[in-house]
Amino acid sequence: MNAVTNLDAIKADNADNVVSRFAVPAIRCAGCISKIESGLSREQDIFSARVNFSTKQVAVSHEPGLREDAIKHKIEQLGFDAQILADNPLAEEKGGTDRLIRALAVAGFGMMNIMLLSVSVWSGAMGPTRDLFHWISALIAIPVILYSGRPFFSSAFMALRYGRTNMDVPITVGIILATGLSIFETMTGGVHAYFESVVMLIFFLLAGRVLDGMMRDRAREGISALLKQTAPGAMVLNDDGATRWIASKELRPDMRMVVAAGDNLAADGVIEQGVSNFDFALMTGESEPQHKMSGDLVLAGTLNLTAPVTVRITAAGADTSLSDIARLMDEAGQQRSFYVRVADKAARYYAPAVHSLALLAFVFWMLAGVGWHQSLLIAVAVLIITCPCALGLAVPAAQVVASGALLRKGVMIKDGSALERLAEADRVLFDKTGTLTLGRPVPLNLSHFAPPQKQVALALAQASNHPVSKGIRNALLADDVTPAVLDAIEEVPGEGMSASWDDLHVALGKPVKLEDHLSCQLTVGDQHFAIELQDDIRPDACEAIDRLNQMGLPATIISGDNAPSVAKISRAVGLTAQVGASPQDKLRLISKLTASGHKVLMVGDGLNDGPALAAAHVSMAPGSASDVGQQAADAVFTSDSFLPVALAVQTARRTMQIVRQNFALAIGYNVLAVPLALTGMVTPLIAAIAMSLSSLIVVGNALRLNGAAK
């Protein structure tokens, strides 16, 4: 428990410390928490460290002089991969749900206390006692309604100002009329006051909103934990040869930055000095590293793999190619904001119907001559009983349960509208590398190698960060091979690894791209062996495509890669493919399909898929995708298996089925209750029972989705 207040306590002690945040996706158990926290706290310049297990982040409070990448290095020394996060990226977005939860708590408090008084009135409190109870109820209810009702009031006000109507308009009108009438009844010593109905209505509706908000936050936290910040800054070389750290946003063209091996570039530029391999996966989605030397252009967001280089910056900040693509994506995503959520679609018909019904009831009873007081009472009863309590819960309850079920299967859905759009999709487009395939090369023929060759290969592969080396290393480690002891290991950028083993020259050459796979040469003495590598298709890809097909979603591959390498994959999964497609080509294909009435589900990972992901009706990205891919997609699946794509569509459809059932239940309840209200038989007691009963039934129905993702 003492750790909970650690950060706060230290903040108070020391005003000039700095808090930095790191994403550490590998936190999996209590052991990791204590290892990171105690390991970091032992450092001199670090005041405290606090792990957030749910978001897989670490907040470190430290001396202002301590650099973020030094802390990152310390976390890595403790055995965890860490990424520097930008300043508290979730703070603003989470505020919305926090406000709703506070409003919900206040409404809950009001509801319970008013109900306490109301039950006494319903059980027969008479005369002055009843009036006193009504007064106390009013005293509690009015501030509660003003505080907790704000989300609805402001949303209804916004809608009305733009001449539209949404679910919140009938709610607001109902709340205001019912509150006003109850106050009038209280002042004139009337028999019925509807305070508890009003507060209860607000409580149930807020519960729906909170569920909706929590679902969005949960997915966003999960995704931001995966997000890697491109590069927070760079080491800039001064004229006198000294280097200093400059943050990304302060970098300017013509500065010279020194980029170490393993670092991301913070700006676009031209290499002045040095030769290295760059991982352009973020840009092109292809895992093959590109060899760059003096005079070549390198781009922000790419990863320097092998050797330090000096880069003269040509474009920084908003001018980089990375930002250009981000803008293209923004524009492509505009369209999606026109999508109307199911609940709002329902409200379009619902609000006018309810309002005219209440008005009709008022006019009818006025004509029947019962007086304006009695007529208004009935009209308000109609509004309260039809207020879409169950309707407000119908959609979020179902979506929250469904997204929880999907989360357990490794799919993070960003919001409810994504589920709705996913259910409507009727075409699928896949990117190839990293989407249909795992995006990392796996050696095919290592089993033919003799043990000493394997040991040498492992020792050489271990010393390099090249994706091919990583693939070889993982395969050999899984095979329980122990590395050979080598001397003078050297990595020549663009050429490969070389070393000496006893007196033999050994080397692992750079991969050569053959027709549909990679091959790299292992040299031991004067013997040469070819290691064949291939980017494997994700497990269950065929089954997922089969299932999608059965659900009526025919699939096509669209890849930026060349024909032979795509052909092999497309044959293996039995799909047609469009090859050599640029980001614009992908965008064009999607617009063409959309224009012909299709709703496209785009599954892709690279930055080159970003615009397509944003433009498609709905999109998914694997957890290994680039930041841009993950940000543009509506859903992210974290497993190696491809099955989650089919599961997500299936669950989304099941969810919409439940949502429709919930709508039917809510409307059915209205059909039963409205005649009672119209004939003036609805007392506050009946309204309260009807409201809670219908809400419970709707939530119960939604819970059936728990096992939907199978």
Added chain:
Amino acid sequence: MSGLAILIPVALLMGLAGLVFFFWAMRNGQFEDLDGAAQRVLIDDEAADDEKE
């Protein structure tokens, strides 16, 4: 009637106290890492940890 004069304020105050406590807990970040709280019970005391070293 006189009983009510005591009981109703008492009920209201208790409810309010709960509400205030909930607001405090939210602002204090008690709900920020629910999964982590479940894991932390498994960590040995930090004091005991230090003695071992």
